Amino acid sequence: MTPVAEHTTGAGRTFGLTRARGALLGLAGVAIVVAAWESIVATGWVSAQSLPSPLAVAVQLPVVASDPLFLRGLLDTLGAWLSALGLATASAIVLGFLAGTIPALSRPLMVVVNALRSIPATALIPVAILVFGLGPSMKTAVSLYAVFPVILINTIYGVAGTEPMRIDAARSLHWPWWRRYLLLVLPSATPSIVTGIRIASGISLVVVISAELLGARSGVGLALVRYQQALHIDMAYACITIIGMLGLLLYSLMVALERATIDRIHLD
Numbered sequence: 001m002t003p004v005a006e007h008t009t010g011a012g013r014t015f016g017l018t019r020a021r022g023a024l025l026g027l028a029g030v031a032i033v034v035a036a037w038e039s040i041v042a043t044g045w046v047s048a049q050s051l052p053s054p055l056a057v058a059v060q061l062p063v064v065a066s067d068p069l070f071l072r073g074l075l076d077t078l079g080a081w082l083s084a085l086g087l088a089t090a091s092a093i094v095l096g097f098l099a100g101t102i103p104a105l106s107r108p109l110m111v112v113v114n115a116l117r118s119i120p121a122t123a124l125i126p127v128a129i130l131v132f133g134l135g136p137s138m139k140t141a142v143s144l145y146a147v148f149p150v151i152l153i154n155t156i157y158g159v160a161g162t163e164p165m166r167i168d169a170a171r172s173l174h175w176p177w178w179r180r181y182l183l184l185v186l187p188s189a190t191p192s193i194v195t196g197i198r199i200a201s202g203i204s205l206v207v208v209i210s211a212e213l214l215g216a217r218s219g220v221g222l223a224l225v226r227y228q229q230a231l232h233i234d235m236a237y238a239c240i241t242i243i244g245m246l247g248l249l250l251y252s253l254m255v256a257l258e259r260a261t262i263d264r265i266h267l268d
Contacts, residue, residue, distance in 0.1 A: 052234040060238035076218040080136050080208045084143035096155025113149045121146035134217045143207040147200035154196025158189030194261045198254040
């Protein structure tokens, strides 16, 4: 085996061990939380009517997962999440590229964005209900407001971080502006952009579910409220557990996408 092959094999083995160790540590963390949960219920620190045991919640997981109300709500929630994230990504990247290359536009835009960021998205839910009603557009609008600045700021910093010498070299070669942006600025800014999208994806899901809890016609948040109102507390906790698992899955997918994108850029 050549030295290069040995180095590659060793690096792959080390990466695999690191991932396995991370997975085991994650499982250990979950086990600790479940054990603490069971201890709190068993000792009577919290009433079982307010906090069911982990076993009682686990029994309700397949029941909730097959409930038509929950399934319809899940599709509605994911639709609003994807719509908000997609609209925020498309608009923020376009505006971020403009602001990152035009200093006269960047400074006033950042002032406005930072001012808007000081207003929590959830505080605007009553206004969004008045404007958009209780449908999916309300949730999408509130989530869009929450995640747009995150992707925009990351895009601006990514564009501004492009090496000036590379831009000057492209100009000396008389590259048109579109070629400079496509072959130089975009690859340089992509790691920062995908990081912003990953962060925004989690925020978007939280805001969508928050909007559903406060006022919506459908969604997993509404399903959770219905379980609570019907005093099915174990089903409510099962719903919360599934939402947490969904958030973890989406986060893992975004991390994998981020790594794949960055690795592809480095290979190119």
